[in-house]
Amino acid sequence: MVKITDVARRAGVSPSTVSYVLSGKRSISAATRQRVEASIRELGYRPHAGARALASSRSNVVALVMPLRSGVHVPVQMQFAASVVTTARAHDHDVLLLTQEEGEDGLRRVADSALVDALVVMDVQLHDARIPLLRSLGLPSVLIGFPAEAAGLTCIDLDFAATGAECVSHLARLGHRCVALLGSPPEVYARDTGFARRTAAGFTAAARRYGMTSTVLPCAPGAPAARETVDRLLREHPDLTGVVVHNEPALGPLLEAFQRAGLRVPEDLSVVALCPDELAEGAAVPLTSVALPAAEVGERSVELLMAKLAGREVPDATLLPPQLTERASTAPRAHVN
Amino acid sequence: MVKITDVARRAGVSPSTVSYVLSGKRSISAATRQRVEASIRELGYRPHAGARALASSRSNVVALVMPLRSGVHVPVQMQFAASVVTTARAHDHDVLLLTQEEGEDGLRRVADSALVDALVVMDVQLHDARIPLLRSLGLPSVLIGFPAEAAGLTCIDLDFAATGAECVSHLARLGHRCVALLGSPPEVYARDTGFARRTAAGFTAAARRYGMTSTVLPCAPGAPAARETVDRLLREHPDLTGVVVHNEPALGPLLEAFQRAGLRVPEDLSVVALCPDELAEGAAVPLTSVALPAAEVGERSVELLMAKLAGREVPDATLLPPQLTERASTAPRAHVN
DNA sequence: ACCCGTTATCGAAGCGCTTCGACTCGAAGG
DNA sequence: CCTTCGAGTCGAAGCGCTTCGATAACGGGT
Numbered sequence: 186m187v188k189i190t191d192v193a194r195r196a197g198v199s200p201s202t203v204s205y206v207l208s209g210k211r212s213i214s215a216a217t218r219q220r221v222e223a224s225i226r227e228l229g230y231r232p233h234a235g236a237r238a239l240a241s242s243r244s245n246v247v248a249l250v251m252p253l254r255s256g257v258h259v260p261v262q263m264q265f266a267a268s269v270v271t272t273a274r275a276h277d278h279d280v281l282l283l284t285q286e287e288g289e290d291g292l293r294r295v296a297d298s299a300l301v302d303a304l305v306v307m308d309v310q311l312h313d314a315r316i317p318l319l320r321s322l323g324l325p326s327v328l329i330g331f332p333a334e335a336a337g338l339t340c341i342d343l344d345f346a347a348t349g350a351e352c353v354s355h356l357a358r359l360g361h362r363c364v365a366l367l368g369s370p371p372e373v374y375a376r377d378t379g380f381a382r383r384t385a386a387g388f389t390a391a392a393r394r395y396g397m398t399s400t401v402l403p404c405a406p407g408a409p410a411a412r413e414t415v416d417r418l419l420r421e422h423p424d425l426t427g428v429v430v431h432n433e434p435a436l437g438p439l440l441e442a443f444q445r446a447g448l449r450v451p452e453d454l455s456v457v458a459l460c461p462d463e464l465a466e467g468a469a470v471p472l473t474s475v476a477l478p479a480a481e482v483g484e485r486s487v488e489l490l491m492a493k494l495a496g497r498e499v500p501d502a503t504l505l506p507p508q509l510t511e512r513a514s515t516a517p518r519a520h521v522n
Numbered sequence: 523m524v525k526i527t528d529v530a531r532r533a534g535v536s537p538s539t540v541s542y543v544l545s546g547k548r549s550i551s552a553a554t555r556q557r558v559e560a561s562i563r564e565l566g567y568r569p570h571a572g573a574r575a576l577a578s579s580r581s582n583v584v585a586l587v588m589p590l591r592s593g594v595h596v597p598v599q600m601q602f603a604a605s606v607v608t609t610a611r612a613h614d615h616d617v618l619l620l621t622q623e624e625g626e627d628g629l630r631r632v633a634d635s636a637l638v639d640a641l642v643v644m645d646v647q648l649h650d651a652r653i654p655l656l657r658s659l660g661l662p663s664v665l666i667g668f669p670a671e672a673a674g675l676t677c678i679d680l681d682f683a684a685t686g687a688e689c690v691s692h693l694a695r696l697g698h699r700c701v702a703l704l705g706s707p708p709e710v711y712a713r714d715t716g717f718a719r720r721t722a723a724g725f726t727a728a729a730r731r732y733g734m735t736s737t738v739l740p741c742a743p744g745a746p747a748a749r750e751t752v753d754r755l756l757r758e759h760p761d762l763t764g765v766v767v768h769n770e771p772a773l774g775p776l777l778e779a780f781q782r783a784g785l786r787v788p789e790d791l792s793v794v795a796l797c798p799d800e801l802a803e804g805a806a807v808p809l810t811s812v813a814l815p816a817a818e819v820g821e822r823s824v825e826l827l828m829a830k831l832a833g834r835e836v837p838d839a840t841l842l843p844p845q846l847t848e849r850a851s852t853a854p855r856a857h858v859n
Numbered sequence: 860a861c862c863c864g865t866t867a868t869c870g871a872a873g874c875g876c877t878t879c880g881a882c883t884c885g886a887a888g889g
Numbered sequence: 890c891c892t893t894c895g896a897g898t899c900g901a902a903g904c905g906c907t908t909c910g911a912t913a914a915c916g917g918g919t
Contacts, residue, residue: 198868239906554915576905
């Protein structure tokens with residue numbers, strides 16, 4: 186194994202000089218730098234990660250805590266992970282993969298043993314047991330999603346309020362006047378899940394701004410519930426021409442229910458979904474949708490982390506603007522008067 | 523930060539004794555061990571990973587090289603990754619996530635810098651550029667899949683020959699006498715992709731053993747190609763009653779083509795697929811299938827790695843027995859004579 | 860000509876842990 | 890009773906790197 190003293194000897198300098206060439210923490214004359222760089226190249230030198238971590242108390246590794254119990258939408262997670270790894274590498278860091286199951290002990294372990302310098306925590310719950318731990322750990326961290334008590338923590342997520350509003354804007358531009366948001370099951374609203382409420386708020390406020398009639402209806406999973414929801418919706422709002430669906434599992438059943446109710450998409454009803462692009466593209470009628478920008482979230486997370494590691498201040502909350510992709514499920518309102 | 527000297531002082535022993543308690547590399551009296559363990563617990567001591575790696579030249583980290591460009595069947599990869607992480611943790615190791623894109627340089631980097639002790643490489647191609655590198659790296663590694671030149675490398679995969687045979691056995695038990703294997707596109711066979719050939723070999727040999735009529739037909743992707751393949755198959759083998767499909771993208775089109783040809787599954791035709799369980803379950807008629815046992819592959823990979831790290835000998839090739847899951851797409855042959 | 864501030868480099872002191880040889884002590888063997 | 894041996898413990902020497910003074914050389918201001 187070639188070490189820093191080998192490089193130094195060959196370049197005719199001291200080890201510390203080599204170190205400074207590598208880190209750029211002190212000025213080095215051009216001539217010396219070149220000799221050192223040549224020496225490094227010729228010997229194929231790589232600093233020993235452990236030695237470096239020990240001496241500098243920086244491991245240049247970040248932990249990525251992922252829910253690996255497959256279940257939630259997996260390709261999206263994958264995209265996110267890929268983006269985290271790539272961005273981390275661009276900042277000369279590596280990524281240690283932790284599962285959600287390792288839980289608080291896992292976090293404490295990698296933090297206390299100085300295995301990692303920072304943490305990216307996915308799938309943060311509203312009342313996540315890890316929150317107090319993260320506060321006390323003394324390592325920079327970024328959370329994907331917003332817990333109830335987010336003060337002092339760096340969080341990032343899609344801007345759900347803006348998303349609700351953007352969907353309404355899109356429908357408004359197409360001439361729709363009466364719209365509904367089909368949201369999460371009642372339990373989710375009851376538990377005060379941040380993103381559900383925020384979407385609804387953005388949706389409602391935008392509808393008011395446009396002078397549209399709007400409703401928000403929770404929707405339980407399963408085909409019967411979907412049919413029931415749709416029946417009620419159509420009964421109470423006979424002139425409904427646009428819906429926004431923010432409920433992935435209910436999406437299929439709802440679409441079927443609309444069809445069964447005699448509504449064609451998009452001729453009679455425009456539909457906007459909040460779901461991964463894959464799902465939107467795969468539907469019978471490809472759906473106009475807003476997706477969670479996984480790659481961007483990953484990239485921004487790491488950048489926030491790097492900023493924190495560099496001692497820079499970063500905002501507590503980062504909300505990413507929604508991007509609506511137009512597909513076949515939305516169309517101008519037919520003026521049938 | 524609490525360090526080994528703190529633990530030692532509190533337990534009234536020397537640091538080396540603490541180290542030996544932790545590693546078990548020398549015998550320690552029960553009394554001392556207990557005092558040390560108490561001290562560790564009370565102080566919440568965690569060895570510094572970097573220091574440990576430096577002193578012992580073992581990082582207790584394994585690299586997992588994953589194709590993160592989503593594309594291939596993602597949930598399966600996820601399952602595999604989860605299993606690798608979990609198993610590694612059970613052996614007191616962590617997992618560093620690398621992307622395929624980092625390629626050879628990435629491997630060299632983590633190896634030379636002693637960031638990791640061993641490598642798990644997924645998605646190994648037949649003529650993979652990383653093979654020679656892996657040979658020369660001097661780190662234990664396990665490959666998922668078999669490259670052309672596998673001698674001296676530890677590889678693991680589903681036993682495709684046994685899989686082909688198992689599918690035939692299943693059909694034979696149901697009374698089928700004339701079966702076909704619809705395989706990969708011609709290119710794949712031409713490139714001599716190991717698993718395609720092996721499946722075909724197992725399939726054919728088993729059919730012969732059972733005295734069945736059998737054919738192997740490659741199948742290009744796309745609906746028109748599928749229809750053509752099916753037409754030809756039925757023309758040449760009018761008494762065909764069972765097929766095995768080893769071609770994920772062609773699976774859907776083939777099923778449609780059979781339907782269009784007037785064959786009902788499973789009444790007229792029994793179908794066995796080689797594909798992820800998810801896909802098999804999601805089909806219109808749930809498919810009897812053999813899946814790649816991702817979780818088991820992950821677990822076994824890590825165990826092979828640990829064995830190698832411990833200096834034990836391991837077999838070059840590990841072939842996992844297929845497990846066929848019976849679903850609705852296979853049925854006893856109707857005896858219409 | 861003198862002092863000062865840069866710039867460029869070096870030497871040495873650790874970072875926290877493991878490991879090797881050496882040492883002690885009590886029990887077993889002659 | 891003295892040797893021998895193994896079990897149990899300690900001290901010290903690194904592992905390969907970073908970083909903190911210290912030092913020297915060299916202008917520039919006055």
